[in-house]
Amino acid sequence: MDKHAYPDTTINLSGTFYTVQRGWTEIVKPQTRFISRIPLDRVAVLVGTGSRVKKEIEEKLGVSLRIDSKEGLVETTPRPENAKNWDPINLFKAKDMVEKMKLYDEGEDFLCVHSLKSRPVIVLNFKTYREATGEGALSLAKIAERVRQEQRVNIMVSVQHTDIYRVAGSVNIPVLAQHIDAREPGSWTGHVTAEAVKASGAVGSLVNHSERRLTLADIGACIAALKKLDLLSVLCTDTPETSAAGAALAPEMLAVEPPELIGTGIPVSKAKPEVVTKTVELVRRINSEVIILCGAGISSADDVARAIELGTEGVLLASAYVKAKDQYGLLTSMAKAAIDASRR
Amino acid sequence: MDKHAYPDTTINLSGTFYTVQRGWTEIVKPQTRFISRIPLDRVAVLVGTGSRVKKEIEEKLGVSLRIDSKEGLVETTPRPENAKNWDPINLFKAKDMVEKMKLYDEGEDFLCVHSLKSRPVIVLNFKTYREATGEGALSLAKIAERVRQEQRVNIMVSVQHTDIYRVAGSVNIPVLAQHIDAREPGSWTGHVTAEAVKASGAVGSLVNHSERRLTLADIGACIAALKKLDLLSVLCTDTPETSAAGAALAPEMLAVEPPELIGTGIPVSKAKPEVVTKTVELVRRINSEVIILCGAGISSADDVARAIELGTEGVLLASAYVKAKDQYGLLTSMAKAAIDASRR
Amino acid sequence: MDKHAYPDTTINLSGTFYTVQRGWTEIVKPQTRFISRIPLDRVAVLVGTGSRVKKEIEEKLGVSLRIDSKEGLVETTPRPENAKNWDPINLFKAKDMVEKMKLYDEGEDFLCVHSLKSRPVIVLNFKTYREATGEGALSLAKIAERVRQEQRVNIMVSVQHTDIYRVAGSVNIPVLAQHIDAREPGSWTGHVTAEAVKASGAVGSLVNHSERRLTLADIGACIAALKKLDLLSVLCTDTPETSAAGAALAPEMLAVEPPELIGTGIPVSKAKPEVVTKTVELVRRINSEVIILCGAGISSADDVARAIELGTEGVLLASAYVKAKDQYGLLTSMAKAAIDASRR
Amino acid sequence: MDKHAYPDTTINLSGTFYTVQRGWTEIVKPQTRFISRIPLDRVAVLVGTGSRVKKEIEEKLGVSLRIDSKEGLVETTPRPENAKNWDPINLFKAKDMVEKMKLYDEGEDFLCVHSLKSRPVIVLNFKTYREATGEGALSLAKIAERVRQEQRVNIMVSVQHTDIYRVAGSVNIPVLAQHIDAREPGSWTGHVTAEAVKASGAVGSLVNHSERRLTLADIGACIAALKKLDLLSVLCTDTPETSAAGAALAPEMLAVEPPELIGTGIPVSKAKPEVVTKTVELVRRINSEVIILCGAGISSADDVARAIELGTEGVLLASAYVKAKDQYGLLTSMAKAAIDASRR
Incomplete structure (x- = not known):
């Protein structure tokens, strides 16, 4: 099934016919509502134990969700009276949240900082490696999807801009862009906006990777732009x-990577453990929420375990995964090591 | 029909079964062959008057093309004995050429500088306009596709990186990237390689647009990288x-655009005709092949006609098309004006 | 008097002859000593009330200072036994501190964060204005020097790289570079190192001005490089x-400047006071030492007063000073307003 | 003698008193004249064999030069009637030419493309090497000055921005900047304009060095800006x-340098002679005037000779000179080799 093939159309929701409205251009009127279709196996996630997730969305955003669990359809309507400072954008946010159900596994909390923190995070950066381009990106993402579902670890893939749509449309795994420019949509040829990566199915973006450094002002603007669209920031x-x-x-996540170790296979968690512990110490003084990842040279299950033991919540890696002979085996061992280390 | 949905598979070509091989990774063996499926209405183009196009490909590249005109299938096999200095890459080039049939209209020559020169060129730059992102890009490309087919003018669209795959997979029009980085595939997070835009279906790229300037060294490297992959360069x-x-x-094309006029609606062809004529003069002294376009402020059929009268082969425009109330009407009038002017 | 004209030579210090050693290349031996000549009116500053400044330098750095107050000569010799963790570099630091006496006024504390905080700060950015280039830079710096001495306000000038040597050699005012690159000395054609601006007489540099943004990584590296050379950082x-x-x-100083107001004459302190107060609030949570300046649109004594009332320690301004008809009058009124506001 | 110490003043020229006017801000009136003081040993150069140089300046620019050869004073007055299309700027140009006499040796032609072509060119790039900063730049420039005068080879030094004023004011050798930004004077903090490097005494600038690449648009703008101020461009x-x-x-000069050889000590003239010969071939088709230099890895007299034999007019080198144990010996041998090779 190609999710992109899903057209705007009139459909039957629990006996009533509605026109599905798509895109961001509609003006929210009192009678506005969105119908989203989500995979059937995600419905349980949305409902959650005791409808907790559903209720959380309804209360926080002042909306009402009606779920057709046979068809996987969800109707989102406004309930301004249930939220203080209600804003029409809430309706869009709620729709988005519903459609983001694919981001986490059954029984897990909703994708939010709290939820991300409940399980280790492994971000796989595909860079512009030849093996990780086009069809290659798709294959590598599918392996990651399988390990994510088997090991219940927060595995995400960060793919090239040209591959976001292809991967996000075919693989049930959170897809991150590798970079966005600090630009609003407009007259900016050859740039990549937060809006564009979202429109193609990304749930967030790396920001300021060592191979794509940004000015401090642009980092501020990028994180603000991503937040505004409910996208995740992974600041390097x-x-x-x-x-x-x-x-x-x-940012939601922060990955510390000494550039001189990137791609070396020498893990920062071993070569410079003090960089990691000092980072955790300084960052925690300022921000207790951000998820801290450790990058550069991570190439084995041991490296992942060590990173988590030093106080981080996970890792960011690239060549070790992309160039591995047995990607499935490597990632599985990393995921298991991450869970073990995080339980200690 | 989604061309991306077309899987690797065993198919029946004129009574014989072959396995379709995809991608660039295969090693060419004597028995290697490619099967490509092309739209039925393109078969006539490939065959051409007196099989001219087919023969040209076969002779230039040392291959043999067998065409199943009912199914739109083309089998490409090596004939090293027919070409001097034959190289296995020829087989891939031939396959690509076959699959690029969509780039030009029935009765036209193959997509090459000569063919591009035979009809005026209109490149539509979608920039990062909100209206031209995601589904918007698709809609705008479809309108352009219709005018291209109706008016037989070389209309191309230049879309955001995130939209290349979506547009190139659904619309029968040449798609250009808006920018590539001067990087080989490899450890370059957040960059865009020529390989990546090709893998997503682009047939070329803008290079050095005024909103995305490159160093002279990188311009040289980008044009070389695009040439190596048989992609078109549109140097701004x-x-x-x-x-x-x-x-x-x-480069195959060169678009001169005084940056101070971009987006103003004041056409360079009127405000600074001497910039255009002087460009044509200086460029022709050095390079008689390159197709010269005129950009910045082009917003009406008159502007297009004037640009061609000043010695160019076409125009590059952006906001005038994207923001037009009646895109179909505007583009149709521009295409007609271009043909008229080029006949004078 | 041109301080650059002052040669390495043998001189008579209080009846004994020493060879003045210059530059940073000497290896410190037990008998190593530096002789610095400082303006006579600075001797009192160095001695300070009850020799406080002299003692502070001697104790902090493990050196001994002998002062010839008639000639303005100061001999700096090592006293490793008086400081814990003594390092040969201390001798150079002490010499530098002595020679930096010009940076502050009689009766003031030494140039350090504490001292800078005791009086309002006005940083004048000359940008690349034609009027502030070459001889123009010299004239504008001399006016600033006069107001600094008359009003006892911490006025500094930030000049073009090409003018640092000319201005720092002729005017008794702290000179800042407008930018440095995050580069160690080495194979970096066309870059500007912290070492180079120091060698030409600058006492620090602006970092990350809105017209010369840096990556976060480079900001970190620049501030570290400046600190290592005892130079001031003014982070924008x-x-x-x-x-x-x-x-x-x-950084020692931090100047917040909404870019959209720079050069407008609309002071941030009036147009967006909440930007200033919010900045003071957020910055103070993280760093209680940094001197906060307010920039963008500052053009009158009123603007300066308002900036200080909002919680900052001073201002950063450019065009208002450079383009003023009466620079002396404007700067005098600003300095007075700054003192008044800081006393409230 | 510090040329910068030379003040605006009233002086006696051949019995008449004039006020020396300096700077570029004066408005040229009919009675406007400039008095320049040049070193006595340059007077002969200015007069030249049969007054050729003097006449050339007078005729080309429509001015009259009166020379006091005892005092080294030159009076420049307008003679609009002697030149077609006379422009007041001519007077400034003539004054500048007079004051640039230091740039070439007695008996040589004036500093112009023609003159530069009459003798081999060696450009010494000091980069940001520690040894070539501040006082170090001065020492290295003085050695180069000595070899230039002894060997009569067109040796130039390219110094850091912070050192232009110091070196150009003390050493009789053409000084180039290592980079300029494509910016007019104005609100551009931390940038370097052509005006600024000229105001500090530079006679030109490197443009687009491999360690400071520029966009094609900026290269065009930089060369135009340098030309407008009669400064030399050395395009890399x-x-x-x-x-x-x-x-x-x-540009006046063009230096081809394969970046992968820079700083290696492997001369392009040996490792990749075809790069040099192909460059000479392609460049000469387009521009017969530009002086072609060869850079990257040049480290011995042999390398210099080989570069010239391959068709260039000289070399650009950096580390080999700066890091040499015997700079005087190395440069002397290079200069001799250059002359020998250029005579073959």
């Missing part, structure tokens, strides 16, 4: 000091 | 002098 | 959030 | 193709 930094600085900007 | 420049410099790098 | 930022981020990097 | 390029492109922009 190089030292404990710049990590502390980055933490003040409140 | 700002003055007659830098246009002459750019012409020395032998 | 654009929002309360990026100001908080910047504060985590511990 | 990386391949024969980009060299051809660069040649279309008409």
Whole structure:
């Protein structure tokens, strides 16, 4: 099934016919409502134990969700009276949240900082490796999807801009962009906006990777733009000091990577453990919420375990996964090591 | 029909079963062959008057093409004995050429500089306009596809990286990237390679647009990388002098755009005709092959006609098309004006 | 008097002859000593009330200072036994401190964060204005020098790289570079190192001005490089959030400037006072030491007063001073307003 | 003698008193005249054999030069009637030419492309090497000055921005900047304008060095800005193709340097002679005037000779000179080899 093939159309929801409205251009009127179709196996997630997730969305955003669990259809309607400071954008946010159900596994909390923190995070950066381009990106994402579902670890893939639509449309795994520009939609040829990566199915983006550094002003603008669209920021930094600085900007995740170790196979968690512990220390003084990842040279299950033992919540890796002979085996061992280490 | 949905599979070609091989990774063995499926209405183009196009491909590249005109299937096999200096890459090139049939209209020559020169060129730059993102890009490309087919003008669309796959997979029009980085595939997070835009279905890229300037060294490297992959370069420049410099790098197309007029609605062809004529003069001294386009402020059929009268082969425009109330009407009038002017 | 004209030579210090050693290349031996000549009117500053400044330098750095107050000569010799963790570099630091006496006024504390905080700060950015280039830079710096001495306000000038040597050699005012690159000395053609601006007489540099943005990693590296050479960092930022981020990097000064107001004559302190107060609030949570300046649109004494009333320690301004008809009058009124506001 | 110490003043020229006017701000009135003081040993150069140089300036620019050969004073007055299309700027140009006499040796032609071509060119790039900063730059420039005068080879030094004023004011050798930004004077903090490097005494600038690449548009703008101020452009390029492109922009000099060889000690003239010969071939098709230099890895007299034998007019080198144990010996041998090779 190609999710992109799903057309705007009139459908039957629990006996009533509605026109599905898509896109962001509609003006919210009192009678506005969205119908989203989500995979059937996600319905249980949305309902959650005791309808907890559903209720959380309804209460926080002042909406009402009606779920057709046979068809996997969800109707989202406004209930302004149930939320203070209600804003029409809430309706869009709720629709988005519903459609983001694919991001986490049954029984898990909703995709939010709290939920991300409940399980280790492994972000796989595909870079522009030839093996990870086009069809290659798709294959590598599918392996990651399988391990994610088997091991229940928060595995995400960060793919090239040209591959976001292809991967996000075919694989049930959160897809991150590798970069966005600090630009609003407009007259900016050759740039990549937060709106564009969202429109193609990404749930967030790396920001300021060492191979794509941004100015401090642009980092601030990118994180703000991503937040505005309910997309995740994974801010990359190089030292404990710049990590502390980055933490003040409140990204959802922060990955510290000494650039001199990237791609070396020498893990920062072994070569420079003090960089990791110092980062955790300085960042926690400023921001207790941000998920801290450890990158650069991560190439084995041991490296992942060590990173988590030093106080982080997971890892960011690239070549070790993309170039592995047995990607499934490697990622499975990493996921298991991450869970073990996080339980200690 | 989603061309991306077309799987690798065993198919029946004129009574014989073959396995369709996809991708670039296969090693060419004597028995290697490719089966491509092309739209039925393109078969006539491939065969051409007196099989001219087919023969041209076969002779130039040392291959043999067998065409099943009912199914739209083309089998490409090597004939090294028919070409001097035969190289296995020829087989891939031939397959690509076959699959690029969508790029030109029935009765036209193959997509090459000669063919592009036979009809005016209109490149539509979608920039990162909100209206031209995601589904919007698709809609705008479909309108352009219709005018291209009706008016037989070389209309191309240049879309955001995130939209290349979506548009190229659904619309029968040449798709250009808006930018590539001067990077080989590899450890370059957040960059866009020529390989990546090709893998998503683009047939070329803008290079050095005024909103995405490149160093001279990178322009040289980008044009070389695009050529190596048989992709088109549309080099953007700002003055007659830098246009002459750019012409020395032998891009297929060159668009001169005084940056101060971009987006103003004041056409360079009226405000600064001497920039255009001087560009044509200086460029022609160095390079007689390159197709010269005129950009910046082009917003009406008159502007297009004037640009061609000044010696160019077409135009590059953006906001005038994207923001038009009646895109179909505007583009149709521009295409007609272009043909009229080019006949004078 | 041109301080650059002052040669290495043998001189008579209080009846004994020494060879003055210059530069940073000497290896410190037990008998190593430096002789510095400082303006006679600075001797009193160095001695300070009850020799406080002299004692502070001697104790902190493990050196001994002998002062010839008639000739303005100061001999700096090592006293490793008086400081814990003594390092040969201390001798150079002490010499530098002595020679930096020009940076503050009689009766003031030494140039350090504490001292800078005791009086309002006005940083004049000369940008690349034609009027502030070459001889023009010299004239504008001399006016600033006069007001600094008359009003006892911490006025500094930030000049073009090409003018640092000319201005610092002729005017008794702290000179800042407008930018440095995050580069160690080495194979970096066309870059500007911290070492180079120091060698030409600058006492620090702006970092990340809105017209010369840096990556977060480079900001971290620049501030570290400046600190290592005992140079001041004046970090420029654009929002309360990026100001908080910047504060985590511990620059000596931080100037918040909403870019959209720079050069407008509309002072941030009036147009967006909440930007200033929010900046002060967020920055102070992270860093209580950094001196906060307010920039963008500052053009009158009123604007300066308002900036200080909002909680900052001073201002950063450019065009208002450079383009003023009466620079002396404007700067005098600003300095007076700053003192008044800081006393409230 | 510090040329910067030379004040505006009233002086006696051949019995008449004039006020020396300095700077570029004066408005040229009929009675406007400039008095320049040049070193006595340059007077002969200015007069030249049969007054050729003097006449050339007078005729080309429509001015009259009166020379006091005892005092080294030159009076420049307008003679509009002697030149077609006379422009007041001519007077300034003539004054500048007079004051640039230091740039070439007695008996040589004036500093112009023609003159530069009459003798081999050696450009010494000091980069940001620690040894070539501040006082170090001065020492290295003085050695180069000595070899220039002894060997009569066109040796130039390219110093850091912070050192231009110091070196140009003390050493009798043409000083180039290592980079300029494509910016007019104005609100551009931390940038370097052509005006600024000229105001500090530079006679030109490197443009687009491989360690400071520029966009094609900015290269065009920089060369135009330098030309407008009568400053020399030394454009650096990386391949024969980009060299051809660069040649279309008409810089005075063009240095081809494959970046992968820079700083290696492996001379391009030996490792990749075909890069040099191909560059000469492609460049000459487009521009017969530009002086072609060969850079990257030049480290011995042999390398210099080989570069000239391959068709260039000289070399650009950096580390080999800066890091040499015997700079005087190395440069002398290079200069001799250059002359020998250019006579063959």
